[in-house]
Amino acid sequence: TDEGIISDGPNPYWHGLYPIARLLLWSVPWQFLGISLLNDTMPIQDAINDTAQDLRIGLEKWMAPSVAFDRAAVSEAFMKTYDPRRKNTRIKLNAGFGEGFRHLDGPNPRVLMLGLQFLDRLIAKHEDLSSVANLEAIIQLRQMPGADTIQAFMQALTPQIRSEARQIESFLRRPADMVKSNLFQFESQAKRFQILGEAGVAMDEFDYDPDTVIPAMSVGDENYVEELDRSIPRDRRAQFFTKQLVFVVAPNSLIALNAQQKKLTDLQLARMGFLDFWTLAESMEIGNVGTPPPIPLPPLQQPTPEELQAGLMIPGAPQSGNGKYIIDPESGQLLEIRVPLTVTERLLAQAKLGIGMTINPAGRKAAGDAPPRIQTKDGGTRPTVTEARP
Template identity: 30%
Template sequence: MAETPVYNQPSESERKHLDEVLGWAKEALEEGGIFLRSQKGFSDIQKILDMVMGDFGPDKQHTDLSRITDNRFAKTFFNLSAAMTDTKPFWDYRTYNKKFESQATIANKLSAAWYYTRNIDLRQLGVVQYALAGGSGYAHVIYNHELEDLDLVPEDPRDVIPIRPASLHTIQDSFGVIVRRERTVNWVKQKFGKRADRVVADRDASISTQADLIQSPGVSAPRSSFMQNVASTLKKKPDLKIPSVDVFYMYIDDRQRNKTGVQRHVGDWGKAGGDYVAMNNWAYIVQPGERMFPRKRLIIFTRTAVLYDGPSIYWHGLFPLAKFTLDPVVGSWLGKITMRDLIPLAIELNKLLRDKANYHRREGRRNTVWDKNAASRATQQRYDPARAGQKVRVNAFQGKPVEILAEPPLDRSVDTTIEDLRNEMAFLSGEMDVSQLARLGQIPTTETVEKMMEAMSPMVRLRSRVLEAYMRETAMMVLSGFFQFYDMEKRIAVLGPAEGVTFEDADKDPGTLIPDIVKQVDVDRVKTGNPRTRQERAVDFLNQFKFHVAPGSLLSASEIGKKLLYVQLWRGGAIDHWTMLETLGVPNVGEPPSGANTITQRLQEEAQMGLQANVSPQGRKASAGTMPSQRPDGRIVESK
């Protein structure tokens, strides 16, 4: 692949520049597509999704034979999806700089509000389901201009095309990434204006057209607009009812620098009073010798036109995609596709179930042998062994007119094999381990945390760690989005004036969570009258925070052990009831007294309010020890 095209040099004409960018982008698309299609299991992704929906391929069974289908495949798919998305709805941003603790507190509350308001748990479900069907799923963390809020879009692994990936566990080490979206031509023209004049439709997005083509004998659903036009001509249908086009969003780590010798204005700029004015908070100025795209370059294009070429709008400087590979394997970009191993098992299971159903059909309507001289052909055809009270006219002098053949007993191994196949599907996919872990929600309080960890199989632990790594990457993108797109007015609207405002809203760069002084260099730059831009400070400020999650604790099932531990600590008087009830998720607990922020302070407040743990009728204080007991010899064993 050629070198990246230079960014919009003034000496070039606009058309020549866009043609050069388009040629390079199409070359990168082809290179990434070849790499993606070469991954093992890529061709089975659509088959897996079809089987989940109950489509096991063309059914060539005779109409008299059973067509029963036991979609255990889909049940396993949804059970695993539910287990991997049954996560604790918490966000825990931490910082070691006490100066920025107020921002961490606000970010945690904004995250919780955003999580519930935007139904992020259902968006995460889409990411997990793509990972089950395709090995990997992607969370595309974007700023939705229509909603004016952050959003999370689950992406199909077939629509996320890596460009020169350097590692297998994350997209951030790649040179670039392309996200494919299908859009109508009208939407593209409305969105991008004159830049979309050269856009040509790729296909017809009309559902009715697709259904007509699929149902047409000998004609399959075409992939190109040319084949669709041929098919519509054969069927005398109008061409392209809803013309659609693939729109590609390509993020690249472009390292080119400003070699013009003068400063360059990158992004959307306007003029007011003869001065340049930034039209949004991602436009910036590049001094000579500096990188043109320090926070990634974004090229939006179709196969015939470039729609946008400029900087990525996000301050975090990452590709706005978090890769979630459910079962990572060395040497594989997509990882091991969990559901792919179950395809032959599901097919064999349905074959055995149909054999069993056909056996019972033959038992209910047994085969018959007729003497052609004792009964007419019409009588033979009318006779149905499954019907009661039939009267058949035969010639008894010609021998035995009819003989009903008995079926040999069904081999017992059929039922055994069916059960073995079902268990094997649950075992291979990890569904059995997850189900056992979920059932531990009803264990008695005498069980220990060690018992909880023993129930987590190595596969469950691995998937939990993979989920944690994915959540950390996603959470940091979300945090950056709060810093960039949530101004003071929006924070007050979500959290109220008491909790949505910080000291930084009134500094020399007001209305934002980004402080005017982040590092020592800011002090020096302010003294010289050349302070760093908000974007530059935001990158360093974001590095002050970390998303914390305890290893192996993200899945809700593993939270049971923690809850049991907190109950025991409360019974022993080691923690306060506010902390204990908050851990259990009990609503309407109320806030602890003002200033009681630590467990020790809250215990002191409880003592003053008389809210310690209950005392037993014998006058013995509640504790986590065992009850006193009496031995057979009469001796009393005190509690320990």
């Protein structure tokens, strides 16, 4: 083409997509790149410009009116030099020749008043279409120290800005799929561990393809998957493998609409003993907390007789080192020593470690009948968490 050379070759990326994504804040079928959010305001802006110009011309007609001269009463030089906008103008007139000149009135003042009212209506409509009310609401929230800013902000947001945020959230899905695939294709294991944590490292039982995280299985292997057969090219196996990892964008998470309120709710649940501190740390985005220690729990999957024979630990008997199943002496139930996954299981691990939430003994205890709120004191310099008291 005139702009460059187009190569018709294979896609070098495992995700098989073009490395571009469209951000459509206003998606319509007849525009590939969508429509601008200010598309509806363009004719309103043109009308505002035209009306303001008409009003300005009308005012100029009154401030610098047209002048009608009597050629028999005034000279040609006077007609050229006279300016009605100049102050302290002194003019000699001969009463015998009549009035000499007169100012012509401008547009009807009532028409100018109607034009001014119409301009106000246009500006109000423009502010409505351009979501200026959202900005004004945010500015007002900053001027209300001590108020429930989170709840007030949720009430102040219009449906339009909520829709725009959801459009951006849906846009993130395509780049996320590309980044997810590129992590497995180009990043090393150390880098994957830095970005994804322990989930970015292949487990030993699936690491059949050395130096990669893409499984390559053979017929007869445990939990054999046909799409991951070692005879299939790695890029095709990678496409299937990356589909097992799902990228989820929580609704309204981009504008952090519910983030602060959720953190406060989790804090209240943790104080009541209904939420473990690992989940609380994840909600508060506190890093370097670690994972709960393995404890005896009901198995996620019922083990086969071979697995049970190899992994069952019997008190007093020599252990092979890979035992992960025990028999509960009280109930006789089979338990698996594994990392807790659910909140209930994490609470059990927290109780075994003797970890509990510290409650301030001073003052009345929180009633828990209303969500906590953030308030600012001392002129907005000290934020506090306020809870309902009985």
